[in-house]
Every structure is written in C-alpha cells, then in structure tokens.
Amino acid sequence: MRIAIVGTGYVGLTTGVCLASMGHEISCVDIVPERVTAINNKKVPFYEPGLAEMLSKVVASRRLYATTDLVEAITRSEVTFITVGTPQSNQGIDLSYIATAARQIGYALRHVSDYHLVVLKSTVVPGTTDTLVCNLLEEGSGLQAGEFGLCMNPEFLREGSAIHDFMNPDRIVIGQWDERSGQTLAEVYKPFDCPRIFTTLRNAEMIKYAANALLATLVSFSNEIAALCEVTPDTDVNVVMQGVHLDRRLSPVINGERIKPGILNFLWAGCGFGGSCLPKDVNALRAYARERTVTPYLLDAVMNINNKRPAILEKLAEEALGSLRRAIIAVLGLAFKPGTDDLRESPALTVIKLLLDRGAIVRAYDPFVTSIPPGLGFDNLVTFCNTPEEVLRDSDTAIVVTAYPEFAEWDWTTLCNSMRHQIIIDGRNILRKVPWPKKVRYIGIGRVN
C-alpha cells in the first residue's frame, strides 16, 4: 500500500522503514529539513541498531523517501500515520504537535479524491482521537469521519530493539472509528503473525497507558523494596528480588526448564526509570485522572518513588568522600537505558546536576552518547571521555548510572589502580560479581553498605 508517515522520530522512521521493507511504498514527512535530507541520504538522524542498514536498502530501492511537503506525501498515499511527539507539559500532555499535524492533514485531504485512512500512532490520552484529531480532520477536509477513515494504533516498540519489536509485535491494537477504518489498517499489517485487538479508539489509547503504567509500577515497587533494604542491615535487594522472581507464577518451569519472562527485567532495583515514554506517560495519565476527579494514588506513588532514586547516588558519593567539592566523579552511562543515545528523562542528567550543585567536577563516558544537547544547563560543565581509562584516571569516585553489561567486563583492577580514590557506586547493581581488589570500596544500592 502507499503510506505517508508524518513525523520521522524513533517511531515514525522505524515504522516507515519496516513497512517499506515489507513492500509498502512510504513517504516520510517531517518539518525539520535536515532530517529529511539525512533520510534521503540514507542516514538515520539518531542511533538505533540496524536501522541505518535497512534505511539504506529501502531508500535505494525507492520504497521510501522523505519530504517536507505534507500535501504531496498525502496525495500519493492511501493511509497516513501520525507519529509526531507528545511531550510532557504542565497540563500533563502537550498535544500541540498532534493538533498541528491533524490540521495540516485535514487540509491535505481536500486534495485527495479516494477514501483515505488516518492512523494516530503517537501516544495520546483517551478521547484525543475521537475529539481533537477527528474535529481537526473534519474541519480541514470539509468531510465527515466515515468519509475518511480514522484509527488509533498505539506503538509498543522499545528504543534499542525498535526493529525487532516492530517486526515481531506481541499484539496489534486497532482502535477504529468504524469497521472500514479497522479493516483498511488490518490490510497494512496483513503479513504480521500476532493477535489483533479491534476495539474502540479510547480503549486503544488506554491500553498503551495501562501497559506503560504497569512497567513503571514494577520498577518503583522494586525500588521501594530497595529503599527498605537500604535501612535494614543484613538485607540485600538483589537477593530479595531473586527470591521474588523464583515464584513460578513469575518464572514458570516448563519441561523442567525455568523460563525467565522479560517482565522480570522490570523487577530489579536501580536508580530509577527514564526515557521518552515511561515518565511522560505515567504523568499524562495522572493528569488525565485528576482532570476527571480521580486521585491516582498508585501512579502518584510510582512517580514519587522514581523521582527520589537518582539523589541516592549523589548522597552515597558524598558520604563516601566527605565532600564533593572539586571531587572528580566519573559518571558511567548517560542514556536512559543501554543500546540507545536517548537522554530524555535519563536519571543520569539528574545525578550529574546534583553532583555539579555540590561542586563536583563531572566526567562522563557512554558508548553511544558523546555530548549533552545545549540548553539543558550542562553546557561546558561535563567532560566527555572516549574510553574507560580516560574517564576513570585520577577520579575520586565512579558512579554507574546506565546498566551497560560490558561495564562488568572491564579490567577493573587496572582501572581502579588509576583512580585517586577507589570508590565505585553501582546505581544498577551490575558490577556485583566483579572480583574487587581489597583497596576498592564497592557500594551497591538496596543494602546497607
């Protein structure tokens, strides 16, 4: 099918490239001309494993091209996906990008004579598609919903494994204005082998929030247990959570073999969740609840627990060194999770801010992040290092913030010898099994150190 994708961020570009690789003809639209040029030059404007190779193939075979001309993209398509951002705002969710895109698509539909389906893929609070988006499409096009199709189709891909997730979805949720809309979208996804849920637009919107709220809740649950272990001598949150994981309802034994479902990854303690989705989606749902006079007790607690975690790392460093003034701190990992260069809502930024406020000198190392974008208050305040040796040499403390498994493979004996004070604070408990030399003070989280 011929498909337009409005917004070429993580979700839009991954959607476009994957659908193109399956044989659809894709027109990607963005308002940022540099992004459009990069895509047409087979360059991915962000880091996502495997995406550059696939983009290169689909651009070369002319199955995908990018443009800033929305009308042109829509008039040559049968289906339009909206994949623009829905950032956090004081009111919970900023729907201004959605509104602009819907208005522009509405006007573009005036140039389309055949039936056209508009699919909202961005994450939005319940009621957005059938009110805001629908009204703007109707206003712009002069048509009534039904004359054009309308679906809400939430996306569940994860940065770092976006292609795999898109190509192998757990489920495809199709919120539909009417049956024709849903069936048209089902055609796009025909080759996929997974359960499909055809439902109301609002159920589709709510499913995405409920799924993310559950994951966030599991993380905060684990972190609340960690906070309790941190004040209880002879406890260790890692051992406690291992004991919890071994419940067969969480890790069933099938044919004598224990299965470890992915959900268990959210049942470990750490220094908090971040990223472009979990914090903003939980906050959007909290605001949505309050607007409807429901107090979201659980979701409030989830965010309160999460907001407190990064500060623990700064506190541990201060306790270990006495004062952070002019102390050289090596922050290991900046992205909100391994395998991405996304810094949005990363706990590392909070940790660094707290360290700088205390007068520390901050160095950073991350395999994928080589700078902090200007304007976030860190300009020229953090020195980026290219190697573990560089970041740790003469430092007073190292703080692990992102759970890169390769950190555990480093030659810690040599690295620690190059440090001024051999103090390691492990905000993700990933270095627990390292055989630490005697002189090293290793401080994990979720226990009394």
Ligand SMILES: NC(=O)c1ccc[n+]([C@@H]2O[C@H](COP(=O)([O-])OP(=O)(O)OC[C@H]3O[C@@H](n4cnc5c(N)ncnc54)[C@H](O)[C@@H]3O)[C@@H](O)[C@H]2O)c1
């Ligand atoms: N990033 C994820 O892992 C992920 C996963 C699932 C769902 N989501 C949701 O998907 C949506 C998009 O997220 P993202 O991370 O891809 O966002 P993003 O910020 O990376 O990309 C959004 C893109 O839309 C473009 N844009 C904005 N207004 C436009 C307009 N009027 N016309 C054309 N382009 C426009 C921007 O320039 C940008 O390139 C959000 O609602 C997000 O919550 C994200």
